[in-house]
Amino acid sequence: MKTYLLPRREAYLPLVAGYASHPHNRRTLYNALIIVFSIGLNLFFVVSYYNRPQPPPPLRQNPLDHYQGLNTFPLVNQDTLSKSLSSRTFNPEEHAVVTTLYTDAFAPAVATLGHSLRKANTSARLILLYLPEKVSPSALCVATSSGFVAQPVARIPPPNNGEGAHPHFLDQFTKLTLWKLDQQGIKSLVYLDADTLVRRNFDELFTFPFNFGAVPDVYLDDNGFILGFNAGVLFLRPSTTVFNQMVSQIATADFPHLEAEQSFLNHYFGAEAVRLPYAYNGNLAIKQRAPEMWNRTAHERRIVHFTLAKPFLMGDYERVPWYELEERVVEVAGYEDGAYKEETMWWGEMFKEMKHTYAKQLHKCFRHSSSRFSASSTS
Template sequence: MAGQAFVTLATNNNYAKGAMVLGKSLRNHKTSRKLVALIGPRVAETSRAVLRKIYDEVQLVDVLDSGDMAHLAMMKRPDLGVTFTKLHCWTLTHYSKCVFMDADTMVVSNIDELFAREELSAAPDPGWPDCFNSGVFVFQPSYETYRKLLTACMEQGSFDGGDQGVLNSFFSDWATADISRHLPFIYNLSSIAIYTYLPAFKQYGHNAKVVHFLGKLKPWDYVYDATSKSVKGQTSGMQPNYLLQWWDVFSSSVVPLMKEEYSEQPFYTACSEDNSHVEAAQMQLSHPTPSLQISSQERKQRWEQGHADYLGMDSFANIEKKLDSFLK
């Protein structure tokens, strides 16, 4: 239906990879709805080009940051401040109803039936079930709602420093008002919950429709061996089968699109089949051009604002090197 859409958000190139897999997984499971990707200014043009091949609409939005470092520090997740940008999804008023999905989710079955639900429908959060998890929710775009959400942000802030705190405060009657707005957990199956209540996963996990890779480590942080179809290293806190499914979609459906866009420059997908590109990419990350050098104070400020240079000096590989040298 032209009037309904799945919506996601990518504020940097890593989450853009997640959005690519999410979009492909929705396409693979034959959704009949439009696909919309909201992107921040830090998403590179090459990533935007790949997203345009998957999504019907790719829209650049300003990054809204909560500035609430106290609560984000308490959660040990300063990067979550930029998730306030998610509120832009209420401005998509050319759609009558939408389903928002975080870029670290993946569908494993068709979920078009969610459009029969009303705003705000969401699944319970595994950490506090009287709160909903804002990784998947049904909403109705409205400028009035958007303005009210921004006002709530400015006047009350967020109890967790992120969008989930704001949305739970704004839609405060979710837990008690209408059970039809409670999505079954299979629509937002947390990779963390799999390990905290394994018997339930064994009983109901085969019904999962959406997998949410919660936590600091994301699927794209791992290295995938395309030959053996295996992920290298420990996969703590993440169900291996779902992680492999994510990488299967990425390597088979996304990497070919990336190669088309990166045909004249090296790139690193973390697939072992692309090892020929790794050395050049790592050299580029380890030795940024002088124009990209910034002071330690500015770098600290960017980290505090959730704007770490994840593809450059703040990449996982570089941070790991610094930790190794420190520990030695």
């Protein structure tokens, strides 16, 4: 019989334990773990670096982005203007400032705009074009309290039932009705969006010899200052013939629909429009894009356009109750770390002044109304 000798129990250890028990082998294992950890950590940082949010590319620059204020001459030649306004051929009744109202939400803005026009001593008629099916009697009463004369107009629908247009611009083709005002003896007019505020008289525009003029637009993206114009402030000479032609071409003209009537007008008048100075459309986008230009041209600014901050609206173009408007102004003044505080407070002060000046008229607007406007805050 063969005898099998078994190894002593204490001599048996698992392979790995035996490997690690040797000092040299243990150091090798630790070094391998450190290398693996280091590689993993480096891979993590490399992947994180390339997956990090990338900063936007630098905006394309043009001279207005580096405005230096080199030109110190006045915007308007006063001698020529005085002769034109004093001429026997200048009749204030033949000129108008026109705005529009398609929703109750803008009624306080229209009233405030009207008061700012009166303070600027414009010589022109004040006309408000409104959609009777969309504007309540109380809102219309408020909008006309400071001097605008209301005229109902028919809505001009957007092409393709508004497909591709911004939802807030679906009524804006109604603006083309401006060209029919020649039927009321108006020879020239300045159109102002309701979200504008007049800071200084601009009657010189009524002596303008051209048929159409507007201020070049400005964007915060790479488009920047462009040749195309903003339709929030327009100078035009009404013509029913032009109106009929424009309306007949809306459905077939080849233009991007997103910006609605502004895009259409840029295509219709693009080659003929005279570009007005930025003083006539102080778009808040200018302040954001080129603050130096905004500050240095402030003394000539006639009109401020509240494109980026609307003190009289809340949320998605929602109406602010009358009694909450002053509180809303303070709230909007804090937007963007107060970037538009000064201009927003201008509007707020003009609104409060308007309420006081036309308190009796405003009280009548609320007396028999169930509107969300409050009669308790008209004084």
